[in-house]
Amino acid sequence: MVITAIGFEGSANKIGIGVIRDGQVLSNPRRTYITPPGEGFRPNLTAKHHQSAILDLIDLALKEANIESLADIDVFCFTKGPGMGGPLIVVATVVRTLAQLYDKPIVGVNHCIGHIEMGRLITGATNPVVLYVSGGNTQIIAYSEHRYRIFGETIDIAVGNCLDRFARLLKLSNDPSPGYNIEQLAKKGNTYIPLPYTVKGMDVSFSGILSHVKTIIVGHKQARTQGHEQKKIKYSNEDLCFSLQETLFAMLVEITERALAHVGSNQVLIVGGVGCNVRLQEMMGVMCNERQATVCAIDERYCIDNGAMIAQAGYEMFRADKTRKGMTLEETSCSQRFRTDATFVNWREDK
Known part of the structure; x- marks a missing residue:
């Protein structure tokens, strides 16, 4: 079964949306919230940046992936944590809304595991x-x-x-x-x-x-x-x-x-x-x-935060889930302190 996953990343100052189809990166656009020299990025202003950019990024990600509609996506994946509360919530809210509109399953991804699975995919590291x-x-x-x-x-x-x-x-x-x-x-x-x-x-x-x-x-x-x-x-x-x-x-x-x-x-x-x-x-x-x-x-x-890494990890999680139902809405809450070792990695086998 061919699975097409879309991933939404927005845990810090970057908002990214990527599309993965069975280990192939179809698109991966992102936008960065840049502050003046000497200043860091605040959660509330970063959240507003993500809110203003996310819909245009969805359109761009679908266009680059040559996908007509979100209806053609099999699973919606988003960063559940860790990260900054405001930006995480903005992205999660959009994903929950779209998943319900298109009647699609949702998978919440640990940000770190997204990095790891993307690295394994691109480099072939075993x-x-x-x-x-x-x-x-x-x-x-x-x-x-x-x-x-x-x-x-x-x-x-x-x-x-x-x-x-x-x-x-x-x-x-x-x-x-x-x-x-x-x-x-x-x-x-x-x-x-x-x-x-x-x-x-x-x-x-x-x-x-x-x-x-x-x-x-x-x-x-x-x-x-x-x-x-x-x-x-x-x-x-x-x-x-x-x-x-x-x-x-x-x-x-x-x-x-x-x-x-x-x-x-x-x-x-x-x-x-x-x-x-x-x-x-x-x-x-x-x-x-x-x-x-x-x-x-x-x-x-x-290497830098991107949507494709969330799509790849979400794809692996969804593929390993035989029910193909994804998470319930109650399970899609965000966690600013979501530990790397808190996720059960059922898509990998011990040697």
């Missing part, structure tokens, strides 16, 4: 250790006994959030994303500035690093104000970007290597928006080469 790095999440994950098990994670803020807040300190542009602009500046950095390195077992901590960097930047500004720039300042913004990236990514590579050894896998799959960073991929590649393992990475089309 049973990898997953490094999930984004603005809201940082986790080391591996599959076991019908669950995606979390082996390690951040104990405070996510690595993407750390980069975003650092970009605000430097007043970097949010277009196309703070992390991308940090990456470009880091390529011009020449001096490594020692920063706190906080790995606790399989977990990591980023808030102390951010506080330390903030202290450096504040001291930089004070020195400039007092006219002692040449005497006291021995670094540039490029050096700070370079140093922060090297430190954060080294921490991530360390806990990923430890998970590889524990699981016995020979593949690392990097997913989430930060996974687009070429330097992170390079550092992970060095480690994997030493362990005779491979890095499975995807580009910004599928």
Whole structure:
């Protein structure tokens, strides 16, 4: 049976709608809510952005997929969580309404599992250790006994959030994303500035690093104000970007290597928006080469939040459900703290 799934993603500042048909991506348009330099995105304003963009995106997704109507879709999939409450609710409300209008089943998808299933689809990775790095999440994950098990994670803020807040300190542009602009500046950095390195077992901590960097930047500004720039300042913004990236990514590579050894896998799959960073991929590649393992990475089309990843995970869930009924309306509520390991992965078999 051929199954066509449409996926709706809107857990953060990106609203995306994608169409999947039996593992083939038919369309995947998205829009990004971009704020001025130095500002983050607020839930209420992000929700209004998604509300204004979602209907046009539906039309575009169907047009690119060469599908005439939502009536030709078999299952409606949406991000159930985790994410920001307002944006999640906007998308879920639209999906519930359309599914009832067209009498279609609904599947709620865990955002992280959407990233994982999209990564597995695009790269062909079989049973990898997953490094999930984004603005809201940082986790080391591996599959076991019908669950995606979390082996390690951040104990405070996510690595993407750390980069975003650092970009605000430097007043970097949010277009196309703070992390991308940090990456470009880091390529011009020449001096490594020692920063706190906080790995606790399989977990990591980023808030102390951010506080330390903030202290450096504040001291930089004070020195400039007092006219002692040449005497006291021995670094540039490029050096700070370079140093922060090297430190954060080294921490991530360390806990990923430890998970590889524990699981016995020979593949690392990097997913989430930060996974687009070429330097992170390079550092992970060095480690994997030493362990005779491979890095499975995807580009910004599928690494950054998108609708196709929700459609793919929803497709797998729907295909494994023999009843083909999907969720009840009561089950389609959103959860801002929907854990990765809370979903029963009945579409994968244990080796």
